[in-house]
Amino acid sequence: MRKILLFGNPNVGKSAIFTRLTGVRVIASNYPGTTVEYLRGKMQIKGADIEVIDVPGTYSLVPDSPAEVVAKKILDESNPKETVIVNVVDSTNLERNLNLTLQLLSTKFPVLILLNFWDETKHKGITIDSNNLSKLLKVPVIPTVAITGYGIQELREKVGKAKPSEFKIKEKDIWNFIGKIIKEVQIIEHHHHTFPQILEEISTHPVLGIFFAGVILFLSFVIIRLIGEGLIALVFTPIFENLWAPVLLKLSAFLGNGNLLHKILIGELIEGKIDFYQSFGLLSTGFFIPIAAVLPYIISFYFVLSILEDTGYLPRLAVLVDRLMHQIGIHGMGIIPMFLAFGCNVPGVLATRIMETRRERLIAATVMSISIPCMAQTAMIFGLLGKYGFKGIVPVFVTLFLVWLLTGKIMARYVTGESPEIFTEIPPYRIPHFQVLLKKVWLRVGWFLREALPFVLIGVLVVNLFYIFGFINFVSKTFGGLLTKILGIPAEAIAALFIGFLRKDVAIGMLAPLGLSMGQLITASVVLTMYFPCVATFVVLFKELGFWDALKSSAIMISSAVFVGWILNLIY
Amino acid sequence: MISLLEAKKNVPLVVKSIARGGRGMPGMRGRGGGRMGGRRNWCRRFSNMGIREGVVIKKIAMHPFFGPIIVRVGNCEIAVGRGMASTILVEEVNE
Numbered sequence: 001m002r003k004i005l006l007f008g009n010p011n012v013g014k015s016a017i018f019t020r021l022t023g024v025r026v027i028a029s030n031y032p033g034t035t036v037e038y039l040r041g042k043m044q045i046k047g048a049d050i051e052v053i054d055v056p057g058t059y060s061l062v063p064d065s066p067a068e069v070v071a072k073k074i075l076d077e078s079n080p081k082e083t084v085i086v087n088v089v090d091s092t093n094l095e096r097n098l099n100l101t102l103q104l105l106s107t108k109f110p111v112l113i114l115l116n117f118w119d120e121t122k123h124k125g126i127t128i129d130s131n132n133l134s135k136l137l138k139v140p141v142i143p144t145v146a147i148t149g150y151g152i153q154e155l156r157e158k159v160g161k162a163k164p165s166e167f168k169i170k171e172k173d174i175w176n177f178i179g180k181i182i183k184e185v186q187i188i189e190h191h192h193h194t195f196p197q198i199l200e201e202i203s204t205h206p207v208l209g210i211f212f213a214g215v216i217l218f219l220s221f222v223i224i225r226l227i228g229e230g231l232i233a234l235v236f237t238p239i240f241e242n243l244w245a246p247v248l249l250k251l252s253a254f255l256g257n258g259n260l261l262h263k264i265l266i267g268e269l270i271e272g273k274i275d276f277y278q279s280f281g282l283l284s285t286g287f288f289i290p291i292a293a294v295l296p297y298i299i300s301f302y303f304v305l306s307i308l309e310d311t312g313y314l315p316r317l318a319v320l321v322d323r324l325m326h327q328i329g330i331h332g333m334g335i336i337p338m339f340l341a342f343g344c345n346v347p348g349v350l351a352t353r354i355m356e357t358r359r360e361r362l363i364a365a366t367v368m369s370i371s372i373p374c375m376a377q378t379a380m381i382f383g384l385l386g387k388y389g390f391k392g393i394v395p396v397f398v399t400l401f402l403v404w405l406l407t408g409k410i411m412a413r414y415v416t417g418e419s420p421e422i423f424t425e426i427p428p429y430r431i432p433h434f435q436v437l438l439k440k441v442w443l444r445v446g447w448f449l450r451e452a453l454p455f456v457l458i459g460v461l462v463v464n465l466f467y468i469f470g471f472i473n474f475v476s477k478t479f480g481g482l483l484t485k486i487l488g489i490p491a492e493a494i495a496a497l498f499i500g501f502l503r504k505d506v507a508i509g510m511l512a513p514l515g516l517s518m519g520q521l522i523t524a525s526v527v528l529t530m531y532f533p534c535v536a537t538f539v540v541l542f543k544e545l546g547f548w549d550a551l552k553s554s555a556i557m558i559s560s561a562v563f564v565g566w567i568l569n570l571i572y
Numbered sequence: 573m574i575s576l577l578e579a580k581k582n583v584p585l586v587v588k589s590i591a592r593g594g595r596g597m598p599g600m601r602g603r604g605g606g607r608m609g610g611r612r613n614w615c616r617r618f619s620n621m622g623i624r625e626g627v628v629i630k631k632i633a634m635h636p637f638f639g640p641i642i643v644r645v646g647n648c649e650i651a652v653g654r655g656m657a658s659t660i661l662v663e664e665v666n667e
Contacts, residue, residue, distance in 0.1 A: 059620035093648045096622040123645065173625060204642055204649070206635050319651045331653070332640065421653025422640050425621060428648070504586040 001084055001160055002304040003051045004043075005074065006089035007104060009097055011118045011312070011427040017088055018054040021155075026439060038070065038298065039443075045160055061103045065356065080108040084162045086155070091143070092124055092428075094186055098178045101137070101161050102169055110162035118143040120428075133185045139165045147433050160415070185487025196429045203316045204426065213320055216313060217339075218232035224300045224343060225375065228248035239399050240292050245274045248284055263468055264461065280467070285462035290453050290536065294344055297375055297447070301343035303437075303443045310432035310440075315424050322422045328367060329407025329415070330360045331422040337364050341372040345537040346448070348372065349544055351359030358549075359417025363408060365545055366553040369533040370560060371404035381525045384511060388518050396525050400486030403530065403564055407556065463535070486562060487527060488569040489520050500528050523565055531561030575658040576631060576641060576652075584628050585662040590615050614656060621650050628665060 002023070008014045022041030039054040055074050056067035063069040087104050089097040094115075104111050115130055134141040140158050144151030146428050169177055203212045215536075248266055255262040257269060266274070267281030276288035308314050314336055322332030333354060341348025345368060352364045372460055373381065385392035412419070467473075476498060480491040532554070533541060542550040573588050622645040623629060632649070633642040641657045643650050652660075 060616070062616060063618055064620070093622075095646055096620075096648070099620065175619070200649075202633075204633055204651075206633060206639070219623075278599065319635065319640050319642065322651070322653070323635065323637045326638075332651070421655050422651055423617065423621075423653060423656060424651050426642070426649040504601055 002082040005085050006054050007085050012088045012090040013146045014088045015436050016433040022052050036416045086108045087116045088116050091117050091121050095182050102174050105165045105167040110164045111155050112162050113141045115143045119145045125189035127187045129185045138167050139417050209320050219327055220304050224304050227300035228297040236292035248274050286457050297344050298448050302441045306437050306440045312427045312429050315426045328421045329363050329412025334364050341368040344374045346540050349540045359415050362549050363411045367408045369401045370530050370557050373529045395522050399526050487565040489524050523568040527561050527565040573661045576657045581631050584665040586665050587627050588663050589659045591659040591661050606666050
């Protein structure tokens, strides 16, 4: 035996079992040619290294979604003589899970069955005779509780001895046979509602659910901001200010201030010092933005998102907002990328991968880059307009919401392709497994560093070169007059628009000393949010949507930003 | 036999059949103009989630303004769009 494939329906605790078996050495890989990710790791049995693959969750071996196609392919590529399938089954949902189990038993692979969530069966009044099940299916059946590790040792002992099942069944007989099995091995007694079940009912209730969602979302934002700002203020900024800045100053002295290389690598010295927000060098601002300003938020978002994901709240939220999301041509699950985008548009665009069709992805990514301000931007908008109170801030967010709705509606009308209806399982609330949670955050953060960081650096380099060769000045002068007429904001503020490409919160900050009126500030804030995503989002848009769709997306952004700016200018 | 859309909430319902969607049948088109794939396809997706002929289910919530319907099947809950839900034909269980 060289390989273990962990198969199971979605939400059966497969990842927790995987973490129990493999420990920390885990690689997330995209299946070639798809955006479906799966996890690979290694475990040791009697000194031998065995590869463990966490196959994407699937309901059946006849694939219906990209993830299920990948699951099937992974199975087809494996050699039955060297592979053991460990089928993770949710024992509180035995009947439905057995469909996949019987299909797996009909293959040539040795199969082992884990009855996971064994502890939950007791709370739910379910009794399963695992020995009898093992006899009926002719393979080993092991009750497990992934979170506590119960049953994992037995799995380690038995997995090496697994043999191919002699079990054979025709596809049309599967459900009849499952009915027979269930009658023989499972007894369900009536039980009283437990506290999580009451919460479950509240959170999908058409009215109460909305209040519940409000509370959960508010708490999430508070926690995200707390962790994000905490990391920035206490960890990342001190590291850059105290350790990295002196190194750069030495390098600056060595290169000599003012020459081309200095401008590219270090940028401008502000009063003889490195200012990480304004120097704009590759090694100064170029490193600082993705690592000290964006990464802390990425860490805190992914942490909170993983909690919402692993407790099972997200599908409930999706149900509540399904109708609203259909207004813009995507179904309820589209709330997940939108939600993420409020932190940072980069993970938001990445998360559009969960949408099933190209049409949904294009709409979701465009609409979010246009109208959802990231957390840093939101903070700056509050800083600028906060002094006017509600009448300063509310117009910005109301306008952005209307833009979200209208752009989405228009795109839903004209973008071709399909938008499926929501059809999703709503798993019961569960307490997240902490190690699985951390591993998830770690994998996602690693992904950001590997995939996004290099592109941010390239972006900074390009903007820098544009600056040095006077291109931005030229554009600013050429289009400045026109934009001033349309948007009613002074030419100096137009320069901020161009900085906004690099870092929108910095750009909004540049408006502060200009002494703009409230109306001008509202216009500038909205236009800055809308007109173009920051360089990191822009690059990720291209990677995720492909060249043409990203170009379309950008064209929509710029034209709608100018249009909405013009309208706002007329109002104020 | 009535569709899941018209069925009462919180009573046991037995699934009689999955209807064939047709022209004018809301089941053929998902909201937002998209289709849901062929009938065979969605029958299989239903049965993968445990919704198939003869099974007893319960409608536990119906979200307003054409929102999704929540169905309890065995020990789990499933959210189904109304177009798809309209193709699930059920009968109340007589006790």
